[in-house]
Amino acid sequence: MGLLLSSAIAILMTRYLYLAFLIPFLLIYLLRNYKSNKSKYLIMIFLFLFFFIYSGARYDFLNSSNTGSGIVYNKTTTEFGARYYIRNSLLNKTLLYSEDDSIEEGDIVRYKGEVSDFSENTMPLLFNEKIYYNSIGINNKIKKCELNYVRDSFFKPLFNLKKRLRNEYEKSLNENAYYLSSGAILRKTEDNIIYDKMEFAGLSHILSTSGLHVAIIYGFLFFLIGLIIPSLKPRVFISLLIIWIYGFMLVFPPSLLRALIMITILEISRIYFPNITNKKALLIAFEISLFINPYYLFNISFILSYLCMFGIIFIRPHIRNIFKNRGKILIEYLALNISIIVATFPVVIYFFNRYNIFSIIWNFVFIPIFSVYINLSFIFLLISKIPLLNTIISTILNIMANGIDYLLTITSFNFSRIVLPSPNIFTILIYYFAIYIYLNRTFLANRFYCEVKRLMPILIGFTIMFIVFNRDYDFVQFLDVGQGDSALIHVDHKNYLIDSGGDLSRPGFVGKNILEPYLIKNGFRKIEAGFITHFDYDHYGGYTELSRDINIKFLVSDHLPIKNDEDVDIDKFVNRLIKMNKRNIELGQRFKFVDMIYDKSTDFENNASLVLKLMKDDINIALFTGDIEKEAEEKLLDSDLHSFILKVPHHGSKTSTTTEFLKRVSPKYAIISVGRNNKYGHPNGDVVKRLNEICEVYRTDMDGLVTFDLENYRIYTFLNNENYYEYIYYLILLVASFYTIEKVGKRDELYKLFKKDQI
Incomplete structure (x- = not known):
């Protein structure tokens, strides 16, 4: 504890x-x-x-220095140079970016560069770079590094071995077999063309080096060593030594570390401590892992690895009992697959939001095939220098890999994949609490009165939290899409988008990495209408980058592009547009959009922006202004502009937001949608000063997601309002996981005592 x-x-x-x-x-x-x-x-x-x-x-170590030294333990190439992963000491690792591509894994280097902060998510449930790198033990990031080679490290031969093994695969195997073997044995998943297919089929865990691989490789080693050394102790210790060296060569990913710790505990206990069970080994591995790095708790690989083992150890026996007296081998295998799915399902949906409904079938088919394939891949490395055997094994691997690729192509049906929003964390807690009750149902039934008294406060608390954090309410959200605009309006259980962001310097980034994940994870996949204020890429680009997983019924604008951004083909996109031909668009019983019509006879796209006003009953809620500048603002002065919220025109540029325009709008809140450290200098200091004189100002670069609650007329910001319930959740998860596993032994003892009393 x-x-x-x-x-x-x-x-x-x-x-x-x-x-x-x-x-x-x-x-x-x-x-x-x-x-x-x-x-x-x-x-x-x-x-x-x-x-x-x-x-x-x-x-x-979180207070980083811009200089240092260490061992390069991993290296990946980028379009701008290389990315180096450095181990500075036992407790500290650093990520380096450099144009120098000459350094190799296993080298000791000195470096000097610019300290850079890891980015954090500015909208809920999106990728958090800082937490991710902390979860793999990296605390610092240095860019524009100058690297100086010092010497080869003691471990250089091991890294050279890894490189030679990868080259053996590349030299002798076809493309499919190379990616499969190097991914499964040597953990090469970057630029792995077959990995995406496996992920689509719900099989990416097969290439994730973890318990399956360790068990297969350890079993094979144990067998081989047994042919030479029949005594148990030497076989165990030599096999363990080799797989720990193997783990070091792969830099101990969390799932592999868990498997190595567990198999070490269980194998040593077989010799010295025969009373150590899988349950105890799992708990010990959990504690040791968190001792090594507490941030593992936020690592997806770590979480899924332990949940899989939880399913295998705790849930599988119950599923096996449901199908007792049937085909033993078939039921054992089926119980294994179902237990893993039950244990991991809500967490998989929380992180990935996509699930292949046939994954249990694909696992049933592929895992036996991959077990054989992994053994053959391992054997290939041992005999690769023997010409005849090399040819035989490589041919078998090539044929199997092509067959696997063909089967993966068959599994890639769009209808087989469902897309779901991320469940609320309290929904996940309730799910696992229900599993706990089911696993302990006999004991709880026998001790019903006592246990119900204990459980009732927990059940009531979960129910209250579920209601509070799952309520559906009407809101306007100003999304942080960097240097661009995007607003989500959720009213009467329907969703509307005004603009979608977009970054011409990184085409595809905003749509695929910000807008689409946010909409899917938060349950806004279906968009009734997507409005385009004007045709600058930072306003419409995100729409062109969304996949079919986002369903937008209509794309609406009041004009066609006056000019097109350079090198951007939007012809097909324009064909989907519906021209806005009504001034008022009803959004339900109480809400509507009002088109603030003005003279748009201009050849300047910004001053042709669609200006929309959101109204609730007779209250002017928000004025969305696109990128209008002074010329267009003057044309709107005779309109009813007064609104509770002003989406500040043109990201706070000095060419917009005149004093007269502000007086007519007279907002309580002003929202500036702007990118961090943007090259345009937005927002302009004078504009911000004018805004601060009359209203509260919020900026997406400083506040992240800005939400206006349409029920209580309050503003919430993601970055400046701590979501303490998330931290409480992780704390509860820690304590509950310990409590549940620890109590299993006591539960078994109590149940035995109860049975004796009955006798």
Whole structure:
């Protein structure tokens, strides 16, 4: 408990509110139970303090220096040079970007460059670069690095071996076999053409080096060594040594680390401690992993790896019992697949939002094939220098890889994939709480009265949280799409978009990496109408980049492009447009858009922008202005411009937002949609000053997502309003996972006692 709680504190070290809550809570709990088992609680306190100090040492590295040295343990190439992953010390790793592509894995280097902060998500549920890199142990990012080679590290031969093994695959195998073998054995997933197909079929875990691969490779090694050394102890220790070297060569991804720790514990216990079960090994591996890096708790690979094992160890026996007295091998395999799906389903949807409904069938077909394929890939590396055997095994691998690729093509049916929003974190908690109740149903039934009294407050709390955090309400959101505009209006259970952002310097980025993930994850896949204020790419580009997973019924504008952005073909896109021919567009019983019509006889796209006013009953809620400038603002002065919210024209440019225009709008809130450190200098300082004199100003570059609640007329910002319930969730998850696993042993003992009482 102390170890897990200190992990949570390490993650939330800047959250002094939690420190203030957790430490008194822990002390009260320990002191109250101190007399019952002194040694146990002294150990817990020691572990808590030790791990807290250790975590503090890790945290100190977050203050990065622009110089340093270390071992290059991974390298990937980019269009601008190379990306190097450096281990500076036991506790610290650094990510370097450099134009110098000459350094190799295993080299010790000195570096000097510019410290750069990891970006954090500015809208809910989107990718957080900082958390991701922290979760793989990287605390610092340095750009524009000058690199100086120092010498080869002690581990250089191991990295050279990895490179030679990859070259053996590339030299002897066809393209499909190369990607499959190097992905499965050597963890090469970047630029892996077959990986995308496997991900679509729900099979990406097969190429993710984890328990399946370790079990297969360890079993094969154990067998081979047994042919030479029949004694159990040497076979175990030599096999373990080799797979740990293998893990080091692959830089210990979290899922592989879990598998290595568990197989080590179980194999050593087979010799010395035969009473250690899979359940205990899983818990020990969990604690050791968090000891190594508390941020593993936020790593997708880590979470899914432990959930898979949770399913195999805890859920599979119950599923097996449902199908008892049937075909044993078939049912065992079916129970394995179902247990993993049940254990991981809500988390897979939370992170990936797509699920192949036939994944259980594909797993049933592919896992046996891949088990054979992985063994053959491993054998190939051992015999690659023997010409005849090399030819035989490589031919078999090529044929199998082509067959696998063909089967993957067959599985790539669009209708087989469902797209779902990310479930609320409390929905996930309820899901796993329901699994807990099911797994303990016999015990809970026998101890019904006592357990119900304990569980009722938890059930009531979950119910209240579920209602609070799942309520559907009407809102306007100003999305952070960088240097561009996009607003989402959700009223009467329907969704409308005004502009979609877009970045000409990175075509496809905004639509695929910001807009589409946000809409899908938050349940806004179906858009009734997408409005285009004008045809600058930073306003309409996102629409062209969305996939079929986003269903936009109509694209609406009041004019065709006056001019086209350079090198951007929008002919097909324009063919989808519906011309806005009504001044008022009803959005339901209480809401409507009003087209603020003005003279658009201009050859300047900005001053032809569609200007829309959102109204609720007779209240002017928000004025959406596109990129209008002074000329267009003057033409609108005679209109009813007064609104609660002003979407500031043209990202706060000095050519817009005149004093007279502001007086006519007289907003309470002004929203500037603008990119961080943009090259245009937006927003203009004088414009911001004018806005601050009459209203509250919000900026997407500083506040992230800005939400206006249409029920209570309040503004919420993503970056400046802490979502403490998310941190509470992770804390609950830590404690609950420990509590559940720890209580399994006690539950079994209590149940046996109960059965004796019955007898």
